[in-house]
Amino acid sequence: MNQLVIRDKAQEYLFRFLGGLLLFAVGLQLFMHSPKRAVFWILVVVFILAAVVFFTLIFGAIINRLTADHGILTIRWNTKIFKKHLPIEQIAEITEDKRFIRIIMKDGRTIRLHVKLMDADKRKAARKFLKESTGL
Numbered sequence: 001m002n003q004l005v006i007r008d009k010a011q012e013y014l015f016r017f018l019g020g021l022l023l024f025a026v027g028l029q030l031f032m033h034s035p036k037r038a039v040f041w042i043l044v045v046v047f048i049l050a051a052v053v054f055f056t057l058i059f060g061a062i063i064n065r066l067t068a069d070h071g072i073l074t075i076r077w078n079t080k081i082f083k084k085h086l087p088i089e090q091i092a093e094i095t096e097d098k099r100f101i102r103i104i105m106k107d108g109r110t111i112r113l114h115v116k117l118m119d120a121d122k123r124k125a126a127r128k129f130l131k132e133s134t135g136l
Helices: 009-032 038-055 120-134
Strands: 002-006 064-069 070-074 082-088 091-096 100-105 108-113
Touching: 002 120, 009 038, 064 091, 064 120, 070 120, 091 120
Parallel strands: none
Antiparallel strands: 002 064, 064 070, 070 082, 091 100, 100 108
């Protein structure tokens, strides 16, 4: 199994900072509001849940991951909601420009991976991984 994980450290730090800020807000809630009210407990629960979402980097959704295993290319990209599972033998062509890496399938479908905001070395690493794992 080949795998490439591309993380954006600046984005990770921002999300973890926001999670810490939300936990700090929970601490402020404890000192500023009365715990006898239902609104207090609703805000505490919502802030803690939001902090968990930020600390887990939206449950790993902002981490880009490419995996090639047993002839299947699995794509988990931060602009896609679900994982894409593509048979490697069905990939016809892989192209790249400044905004996207395009995976063109033999049946005419196109899968676009958004790379406009990535660093050049991460973009090259993704392209190199796709080239090596697909043989194109």
